[in-house]
Amino acid sequence: MSTARRKPSRIQKENRKRILDAALGLFAEQGFRGTTLDQIADACGMHKPNLIYYYKNKEAIHVDLLNTLMAEWLSPLDQMNPDGDPLDEIMSYIHRKMEMSRLYPRESRLFANEIVQGAPRMRPYLESTLKPLFDKQCAVLRQWMQDGKLAQMHPEHLIFSIWAVTQHYADFETQIAVLMPEDHQRRRDADEFVENMFVKLLTP
Incomplete structure (x- = not known):
């Protein structure tokens, strides 16, 4: 008898997505401790027993969200090519981080909340995945600097x-909106300012 697990059906995938999207909004606004399974069930339009069929507790939902986020968050850093033009590679990374701050502000705040609390659910991932990638790309940067590039x-x-500059535009979005009311030029100005700042900083 085969013990292979069945692939989730389309409905199961859709329900998981509903749960994760609802939980993301709540976790980003209220934090892990301030969010309950009942709130998540209400937000995604499910009965709590039905939600528990997919996730046994809110920690399982939180970890799933964080793991998905980290894979997406680290992708631009991982794509920095040691054989490319150093300034082009770094600026491409910065542009992507700025774009992600605009597209995924809830995800950024979710991660920030986890780190502020001491990364109780993400520390193993940070140690096993982020640290090796971080060390590898720091070595690339160090070599470019030694080569005078x-x-x-x-x-x-x-x-x-x-990280601090680009993620500010997600984590402090509300403050920015108060200080600089939305207009079509604000985001363009932010991109231009950040690019100019790092180009001047990094040019030998």
Whole structure:
């Protein structure tokens, strides 16, 4: 008798997506502790027993969201090509991070909340996946700097600075909207400012 697990049906995939999308909004706004399974069930239009069929508890939902987010979040950093033009590679990474901050503000806040709380559910992922990738790309940056292709600076803190600047536009979106009311030029100005700042910083 085969023990292979059946692939989820289309309806099962759709229900999981409903659950995750509802939970994402709640976790991003209220944090992990402030969100309940009952709230998630209400938000996705399911009865709680039906939700538990897919996820046994809210931690399972939270971890699924974070794992999916991290895979997406790390992809641009992973794509930085050591054989490419250094400035082009870094600016491409920064542009993608700015784009992600606009497209995925809830996901960014979800991750920020997890880190602020000490990464109780994500620490193993950070240690096993983010740390090796971070070290690898810092080595690439360091080599470019040694070759005179980039200005000399601390590679690790360069990446931290890129994260801090780009994710600010997601994590503090509400504050930005108050200080700079929405207009068609605001995002374009942000992209131009961030690009100019890092180009000047990185050019030898």
